Amino acid sequence: MLLIYSRKKGYIPLEILSIEDGKRLKSFRHLLHRNKKIDFIEQFNEKLLVKQDGENLQILDVTNSKITEVSSNEFVTPSAFIFLYEMQLFLTFRNRSVSVWNFRGELVTSFEDHLLWHPDCNTNSIYITSNQDLIISYCKAEPDDPSSEDNDLVASTISFLFDGRHADQVCVTKVLSLC
Numbered sequence: 001m002l003l004i005y006s007r008k009k010g011y012i013p014l015e016i017l018s019i020e021d022g023k024r025l026k027s028f029r030h031l032l033h034r035n036k037k038i039d040f041i042e043q044f045n046e047k048l049l050v051k052q053d054g055e056n057l058q059i060l061d062v063t064n065s066k067i068t069e070v071s072s073n074e075f076v077t078p079s080a081f082i083f084l085y086e087m088q089l090f091l092t093f094r095n096r097s098v099s100v101w102n103f104r105g106e107l108v109t110s111f112e113d114h115l116l117w118h119p120d121c122n123t124n125s126i127y128i129t130s131n132q133d134l135i136i137s138y139c140k141a142e143p144d145d146p147s148s149e150d151n152d153l154v155a156s157t158i159s160f161l162f163d164g165r166h167a168d169q170v171c172v173t174k175v176l177s178l179c
Contacts, residue, residue, distance in 0.1 A: 001016070001017045001018075001019050001043075002014065002015075002016055002017075002041070002043040002048070003015040003016075003017060004041055007032065007038070008029075009034070010031060010032060010034055011029040011030060011031050011032055012029070012030050012032055012038070012041070013027075013028075013029055014027070014028055014029070014030055014041075014048075015027045015028075016043075016062060026062055028062075028065075030048070030050060030060065032052060033052055033055055036052040036053050036054065036055060037052065037053040038050070038051075038052055038053075039051040039052060039053055039077040040077065042081060044083045044090060044103070045085075046061060046062050046063045047059055047060065047061060047062070047103050048060040048062055049090075051075075051077055053077075054072060055072055056069040056070055056071055056072050056075070057069065057070040057072070057075040057105065059103055059104075059105055068103075068104060068105045069105065070101075070105035074107065075092075075101075075105075076094060077094070078092035078093055078094040079093055079094050080092075080093040081093075082126065082128060084100075084128065084132045084161070086131070086132045087132050087161075088102065088103060089101065089102055089103075089108060089161075090103075091126075091128075091135070091161075093116070093126075096116040097110070097111070097116070098110075098111050098116065098126075098135065098137070099111075100161055100162075108162070109161060109162060109163060109164045110164055111135075111159050111164045116137055116138070116139055125137060125138040126138075128161070132161065133160060133161055133162065134158055134159065134160060134161060134167060135158070135159050135161055136156055136157070136158050137156070137157050137159075138154065138156060139154065139156070139157040
């Protein structure tokens with residue numbers, strides 16, 4: 001378990017505790033850029049993801065203190081995460097898009113057919129299969145008639161996580177606005 005203490009000048013004190021007995025496993029200070037807001041700090045097993053506003057994503061391996069950086073041009077702060085424990089990957093959600101990353105800071109997959117229905121998705125409308133090979137999401141659907149101006153079509157879109165291929169699209173419906 002990660003404990004995040006109040007920010008100090010130039011760093012943030014962190015502790016990792018055992019979830020079994022509460023004993024402190026590691027205590028350290030993570031250096032920060034001064035006067036930059038912290039967008040997020042997330043822990044995934046022995047990896048710590050730290051992102052500050054306008055700065056690169058830092059992936060810290062807490063076992064050896066090695067830091068991998070991902071350019072802020074490549075990795076933009078997401079609105080939500082899902083960690084894939086079996087595959088040692090994580091999904092990010094931002095502006096209706098889904099991306100899959102590894103802990104070496106490499107983009108594994110992006111989904112061209114997966115335009116999420118809600119602009120700043122939370123993970124409530126996302127399902128990952130138990131063997132972590134498919135993603136099923138509530139998405140915008142393409143109308144059968146490309147000249148149609150109907151943008152209220154929705155579908156459950158199914159895609160393969162590792163290569164972004166489209167698997168299926170089901171339950172196409174029309175969203176009705178209620179007055």
